[in-house]
Amino acid sequence: MPLDSDTAEPILKVSNIESYYGPIMAIRGVSLSVPRGKIITVLGANGAGKTTILKTISGVLDPQKGSIEFEGKPIQRIDADKIVRLGLGHVPEGREVFPFLSVRENLAMGAFLRSDKDGVAQDLERVFVYFPQLKERIDQPAGSLSGGEQQMLAISRALMNRPKLLLLDEPSLGLSPILVKEIFSIIKRVNAEQGTSILLVEQNAKMALETAHYGYVLEVGRVVMDDTCERLMSSKDIQEFYLGAKEENARGERRWKKKKNWR
Ligand SMILES: Nc1ncnc2c1ncn2[C@@H]1O[C@H](COP(=O)(O)OP(=O)(O)O)[C@@H](O)[C@H]1O
Numbered sequence: 262m263p264l265d266s267d268t269a270e271p272i273l274k275v276s277n278i279e280s281y282y283g284p285i286m287a288i289r290g291v292s293l294s295v296p297r298g299k300i301i302t303v304l305g306a307n308g309a310g311k312t313t314i315l316k317t318i319s320g321v322l323d324p325q326k327g328s329i330e331f332e333g334k335p336i337q338r339i340d341a342d343k344i345v346r347l348g349l350g351h352v353p354e355g356r357e358v359f360p361f362l363s364v365r366e367n368l369a370m371g372a373f374l375r376s377d378k379d380g381v382a383q384d385l386e387r388v389f390v391y392f393p394q395l396k397e398r399i400d401q402p403a404g405s406l407s408g409g410e411q412q413m414l415a416i417s418r419a420l421m422n423r424p425k426l427l428l429l430d431e432p433s434l435g436l437s438p439i440l441v442k443e444i445f446s447i448i449k450r451v452n453a454e455q456g457t458s459i460l461l462v463e464q465n466a467k468m469a470l471e472t473a474h475y476g477y478v479l480e481v482g483r484v485v486m487d488d489t490c491e492r493l494m495s496s497k498d499i500q501e502f503y504l505g506a507k508e509e510n511a512r513g514e515r516r517w518k519k520k521k522n523w524r
């Protein structure tokens with residue numbers, strides 16, 4: 262599908278960022294952009310740098326180089342709490358709900374910046390439409406929920422701040438295939454119904470490519486390929502290395518050791 266990114270200003274523009282952990286360079290000059298109202302994915306194996314990119318965008322980590330623009334304004338080296346106020350929500354890897362607080366209290370934490378009570382009440386009803394399981398468990402401590410329910414809660418908590426852009430760090434991690442499907446269908450609905458722009462990082466390439474409009478492939482801190490998800494899905498390299506297609510040649514040997522040819 263065509264992206265109108267060429268003309269309209271993207272909601273997020275990351276230009277040539279480099280991020281380090283001490284002396285270790287984890288992000289080696291990454292550029293990407295999220296057009297307003299779209300779902301963009303960053304695919305990559307474990308350790309590729311996906312989490313580091315999101316941490317750098319949300320201000321948890323400062324980039325050593327490069328720039329990050331949110332709605333046209335530079336946000337690199339601005340504190341994480343100020344970035345949240347600008348309308349950027351981050352659902353971190355491993356969910357990180359407050360385990361001793363109830364579902365209701367976790368959701369209230371997500372809305373604590375807001376003073377529009379009616380709007381908050383409406384949004385609470387809306388997350389319960391997306392995830393009725395949470396309504397059933399509203400007074401339970403978040404720590405007693407299943408992994409899938411905690412992921413739903415983490416996403417819902419971020420939605421309670423009505424973010425313009427939502428950063429999602431591997432929402433599929435550790436969940437059953439059925440739950441993964443459910444969560445991804447809600448991600449699509451949030452995007453379609455509320456117009457929320459989404460940057461989704463995933464190891465689960467199949468789900469991410471089925472969900473997003475445009476994708477970047479990250480390897481060892483660098484973007485090695487980017488294209489529409491449709492074209493990425495039909496790329497032989499993506500099929501072989503990220504979608505687990507295991508073609509057999511005439512002698513019945515696996516071809517998975519073949520060198521990638523996209524660099
Ligand atoms: N806190 C940390 N300290 C040092 N190195 C780290 C830290 N977190 C991640 N790294 C390293 O940075 C690289 C990118 O990690 P990460 O962004 O977590 O990858 P991904 O999310 O794609 O699995 C990896 O080599 C990882 O070992």
Ligand SMILES: [Mg+2]
Pocket residue numbers: 311312313354431
């Ligand atoms: Mg990660």
